[in-house]
Amino acid sequence: MGTITVSSATLWLAFGTFAFSSTAITAGYHRLYSHRSYQAAWILRFYYLIGGAMALQGSALQWAAQHRDHHTFCDGPKDPYNINLGFWHAHLGWVVRQTDPDYGRVKDLSVERMNRWQHDYYGTVAFVTSFIWPAAIASLWGEFWSALLVAGAIRLVIQWHMTFCVNSVAHYWGSQKYSQNHTARGSWWLAFLVWGEMDHNYHHTFPNDFRTGTRWYDFDPGKWFISVAALLGLAKDVKKTDKERIERVTLAQTADD
Ligand SMILES: [Zn+2]
């Protein structure tokens, strides 16, 4: 094997793979499966299962069970990404030390056949979608190995750190406009670092809202994706916190300061 070349087509493929799978994580694994912020047509749910596996972040059942624990037991010993055990534990340490989550927490999801299928065949689905697919596409222009490296391995490492930042950075730096009952924080620059999971303080305060902030133009591909899906009739019962409640909570929080 000679030197490895990476053409712009392969770089675009890597970005496409990244965007496709990251949106499946935020709109699917996070807001649909973990929080049930809306209802989605089967074609969307199928996309989330494929895209989520492509991000190599575990099955939807595993991800949602852990994430529900994170919200219920936030900042305590049963929080899988407990920030009080330090920044690095919340960022990466929990992945290494992780124990099996309590699947009893996702009974509502495991009744669905498609979710059980993804969970049972997760290893194969993840390997095929995250490595073989991009490499097979790039083989059309003769860059199988470059794509395996760039759209597969390198893309995944970047993507993992971006997701981990929600558990570490977003519980460490930033403002607490809505609540101080948990360590979650928000900042505008975080949006770009974490593919739109922007105001984590907002999210922990209103976890069932399909957005992570109130302004439609804030960078949040998951929110935009769900909005377009709703327009197309592929998503319904999209949950949004009402304005008055947000104002009340914000005022109470400012008074506490
Ligand atoms: Zn959090």
Ligand SMILES: [Zn+2]
């Ligand atoms: Zn959440």
